[in-house]
Amino acid sequence: MLVVIGLGQSLRADDGVGPKVVEAWAAMYPETAQAPRLDVKLCALPGLALLDFLSGFEMAILVDAVLGGPCIVPGSLLLFNPADLESFSSAAGSAHGWGVAETLKLAETLGRDDIPNQIRVLGIAAAQVDLGLEMSPEVQAAVPAAVEKLQELVAEMIGE
């Protein structure tokens, strides 16, 4: 079973791109999105509850906005594994409370066998995550490419 999770807050500008991409993908590829061995979830600020969303699945794709630093052009698509994420336990500079990295790290430390062992993160580089409903133009423009990338990834993972 594969779960596709769109993460982020629509009230925080580009942070809302994760759920937007997943929604757009589910609308464009309804047959894939409604496949029996696949579940689709959207959540704004799950924190530790991300574990509950992941529990019971063998594979997961997380779609989320990422702050990649000055070298990464906003709207860029980044594909990586949880091990590539820095968490506060590995002394990253972020204090995002319980973010995706910390939550996955905790599951790993606890040896939780109900959490997918295959997790891929599709990141969309954000320009800004200030309060506001509008996404930046470059991030908005990246949505179609992200949808295609997500479809490719899903097909690859469920073996289509």
Next chain:
Amino acid sequence: MAKQTINVPALARVEGEGGLYIGVEHGEVKEIKVNIYEPPRFFEGFLQGRFYQEVPDITARICGICPVAYQMSSIRALERAFGVTPTAEATALRKLLYYSEWIESHVLHVYMLQGPDLTGHQSAIELAGVAPEVVASALRSKKIGNDLMAAVGGRSVHPVNACVGGWYRWPDQEALKAFLPDLEWGLEHALETVRWAATLDYPDFEVDYEFVALHRDDEYAILDGDLLSSRYGLIQETDFEKHFSEKHVQHSNALHSNSVDGTTYLVGPLARLNLNYDQLSPQAKQAAEEIGLELPLKNPYKGMIARALETVEAYLRCIELIKNYHPEGESAQELLLTAGSGSAASEAPRGTLYHRYQIDDSGLVEYARIVPPTAQNLARMEADLWQLAPKVLELPHEEATLTCEHLLRAYDPCISCATHFLTLTVEEL
């Protein structure tokens, strides 16, 4: 050494962003600033012109940890504006939803946010490395709270079922009853948590607080009640703004709250436990007696014990509310749109949350005011640091910093919707 800077670029385990600055000159504390970016101010603007029924779901987005609190205060304030009284069943169900939020929020704070400070770990991940069963049980308890929120509220993070007038639909009775075994387990876990919290080594620090919380004679107040101040006694909930005012301070985007005489006050679990101990359920009181709890608790770090006891109370009340849940009739009252205004407070996991709204005759919000618990406690946090900092300056640099950080974390500041950094600076001027 005339000048010295301690800079912690990322204070972990708080819900959001802010900064702490301590300025020291020749060994004397000269300046303390807790600066927290405060999103609810923007929400007050967002809400203007919105339809009243959107308000609970918009304000819920202020926080991923305590969305129910925002829904309950806003719904009750708007019901006052429309002159609607929810049914007893709708009210009981609101308490169930609210207690499920207390469970997930308190367990998160006890084990994941403050717990590592009191057990000498950098984070819950490190704690999980040495005591995986402790963290795994905490996650199970937190999940029970989240799952119950989803069963009652439709979603586990920002629930959507509560509305002005009642509920969009009654949750399924059998689905709620199915929680009882988990809730019994959670109650046992919460009782263990109280015993564990009592064994921890708390910094020796007491403050003479004015405690403020909602109060009811018949139960441990969560959804409604009168305001009770340890200094001024009972205050009508709707008189909140007459007794507690907010002012701008130059160094902070957040407003600072003061009591009517200009002094600071404390809201939150410690205040509630001190003011409402008599209203706890017998089993929660028994748990307090077993650990030899003596009130008033004046040590802010011991908010941990108050949270643990409130988790016991929350589990007990959830069990009772589910056993007595028998939904009948329409889930929501019909509303007649009239212009009006209303205010209400409720007890968020972190303390009293006050809302006031003015609605026009087409049901649109003309004015919104939201006073979150963290904003009310900000001035108190600074006052605590003024008292604490001189005592810790002699400690090794790292330990002094950690003690100050821990104090802020003990408050469980809820600044979740803010951006990404809380910076701590201690500077020798």
